Each structure stands twice: as C-alpha cells, then as structure tokens.
Amino acid sequence: MKRIGRTALAALALAIAPWALSTEARGAEWKYSVAPYFWAADLGLDLKINGDPVLDQEIDVSDLLSDLEAAFTVHAEMATDKGGFFVDTNWLSLTSKDERNLTGLPGETKFRSDVSMGIYELGAFYRPSASRRLVDLLFGIRVIDQKQDIQIQVGDGRETRSETEGSLTDAFVGLRAGGQIGGSWDLMVRGDVGTGDTELTWNAMGTVGYTFGGRKQFNTRVGWRQMTYRVEESGTQTTTESTTTMKGPIVGLNWTF
Numbered sequence: 001m002k003r004i005g006r007t008a009l010a011a012l013a014l015a016i017a018p019w020a021l022s023t024e025a026r027g028a029e030w031k032y033s034v035a036p037y038f039w040a041a042d043l044g045l046d047l048k049i050n051g052d053p054v055l056d057q058e059i060d061v062s063d064l065l066s067d068l069e070a071a072f073t074v075h076a077e078m079a080t081d082k083g084g085f086f087v088d089t090n091w092l093s094l095t096s097k098d099e100r101n102l103t104g105l106p107g108e109t110k111f112r113s114d115v116s117m118g119i120y121e122l123g124a125f126y127r128p129s130a131s132r133r134l135v136d137l138l139f140g141i142r143v144i145d146q147k148q149d150i151q152i153q154v155g156d157g158r159e160t161r162s163e164t165e166g167s168l169t170d171a172f173v174g175l176r177a178g179g180q181i182g183g184s185w186d187l188m189v190r191g192d193v194g195t196g197d198t199e200l201t202w203n204a205m206g207t208v209g210y211t212f213g214g215r216k217q218f219n220t221r222v223g224w225r226q227m228t229y230r231v232e233e234s235g236t237q238t239t240t241e242s243t244t245t246m247k248g249p250i251v252g253l254n255w256t257f
Contacts, residue, residue: 030084035075037252039090039225040065044245050238061248067094075252081130086140088121110153118145119227125176133179142194142201144168144229168231170194170201184211188221201229207250219254 044058071092078084093116123140147165174192181187186209194201207223226247233240 030078030080031256033077033079033254033256035221035252035254037073037075037221037250038071039073039246039248039250041225041246041248044243044247046243046245048241051241064094067096069093069095073252075254079125081127083124083126083136085124086121087123089118090120091118092116112151114149116145116147119143120145121172123172134177136176138172138174138176138190138192140172142170142172144170144198144201168197168229170196170198170229172201172203174203181208184216185209186211186219188223197231198229199232201227203227205250209254217256219256220252221254222249222251224248225250 040061041064042058042061043064046053046056073090075086075088077086094114096113096115097110120143121140123138125136125138127134127136129135145167147163149163150161152160172192172194174190176188176190178186178188187206188209189204189206191204192202194203203226205223205225207221209219209221211219224247226245228243228245230241230243232242
C-alpha cells in the first residue's frame with residue numbers, strides 16, 4: 001500500500017500539469033525538440049541479504065558494449081516559455097555467452113544470458129520565469145523495466161533455464177537549470193529524486209552544449225550522468241537490499257523545430 005500511494009503521487013502530478021500550464025501557455029507558441037543520445041554507463045551492483053554483503057561488482061562499459069545487441073535512446077519535449085512536457089526512453093538489449101568446466105559436472109558447461117533493460121520517463125516541467133538562464137521544476141513518473149533469461153547446458157546434454165522479469169515505477173521531482181556561458185555555448189544541469197517501487201532513486205546529469213545551424217535549430221551536448229536506485233524486499237526470514245548504479249559520459253544531438 002505504501003508503494004502504491006507513493007507512485008500515485010506521480011499520476012496526480014501529471015494529471016494537474018495541463019491545468020498548471022494552461023493559464024500561462026494558452027495561445028503561446030509551442031516548440032518541439034527531439035534528441036537521440038548515447039549514455040556510456042558503467043554498471044555497479046551491490047547486494048545484501050539480512051545486512052550481510054553478498055555481491056559488490058562493477059561492470060565496465062567496454063564489457064557491456066561487447067555484449068550489446070541493440071539500443072534505443074531518445075529524449076523529446078514540447079514546451080512554451082512557461083513549461084511543457086517530456087518523454088525519455090533508454091532501452092538496451094545484451095546477450096552474453098560463456099563456456100567453462102565446473103567441478104562436479106561432466107564436460108563443458110555453456111551459459112547464455114539475454115538481458116534487456118529500459119528506463120522510461122514521462123514528465124512535465126514548469127518554468128517560473130522566462131529569462132536567458134532557465135530554471136525548470138520537474139515532476140513525473142519513471143519506470144525501470146528489467147528482463148533476464150539465463151540458459152545453462154551441461155556437457156551431458158542436460159539443460160536448465162531461469163527467467164525473471166519485473167518493473168519498478170516511481171514518482172520523481174527535481175530541478176533543471178542552465179543558460180549560456182559564452183557565444184553559442186551553454187551549460188545545463190539536472191537533478192531529481194524519486195520513490196515508489198524503489199526505496200529511493202536519485203538521478204543527476206550535467207552537460208555542455210553548442211548551438212549551430214542557420215536557425216540555431218541544432219545543439220550538440222556532452223556531459224556526465226549518474227543514476228542510483230535501491231530496492232528492498234522483505235520476506236518471512238530474509239531481507240534483501242540491492243543497489244544499482246549507472247554512471248558514465250553522455251552525448252547527444254538536439255533538434256528543435
């Protein structure tokens with residue numbers, strides 16, 4: 001019930017967003033932007049059972065890229081001078097294969113792991129004042145979707161398979177601020193915190209951009225992003241705490257029209 005209540009806050013925030021923006025944005029010109037990007041994130045995993053550490057591992061982005069099969073990342077907005085709405089999609093699919101000899105098992109054991117992960121945001125922002133240095137209040141819903149399929153084939157022909165799938169839905173609030181730092185260059189930072197199905201998620205990003213094009217419609221961005229989320233599951237005898245951290249450089253191209 002606690003998680004449902006916390007996640008419902010995001011639904012309420014998005015429900016009142018059109019009302020909050022309508023008075024200011026009625027009759028204003030809407031602008032649209034689409035920004036495909038790439039986040040080269042290392043993946044850190046920390047697992048505790050009943051408070052005892054059982055896993056503390058960081059997977060380098062180069063190892064993740066070697067297993068990457070497909071990825072789709074894009075950020076899109078519609079906005080006026082007083083605010084707007086945005087969606088963000090970050091999805092990837094990984095496949096890894098391994099062969100090794102395990103003690104007590106005949107022959108060579110083959111492992112195959114198919115993992116897909118998506119981070120999806122639907123949100124709105126409100127801009128209290130229109131100026132060259134922007135400050136946006138952010139609020140919305142974030143869904144972290146995970147699916148894993150592990151197949152094991154032992155040397156004598158026996159096979160086993162494990163499939164897990166789940167989604168975590170959070171409400172989040174945050175702040176985005178930025179402005180020009182000279183000529184066509186600008187700086188933008190964003191930070192937000194969320195909760196719901198996760199105990200706590202925090203997300204931070206800072207990027208530098210360069211605007212170009214005949215109508216100044218293009219903007220390249222490069223920077224750094226980190227997101228950490230913590231999940232706690234309590235059973236009758238055990239409490240499992242897992243913390244996942246993704247951090248690394250981010251680069252993208254924004255097109256405004």
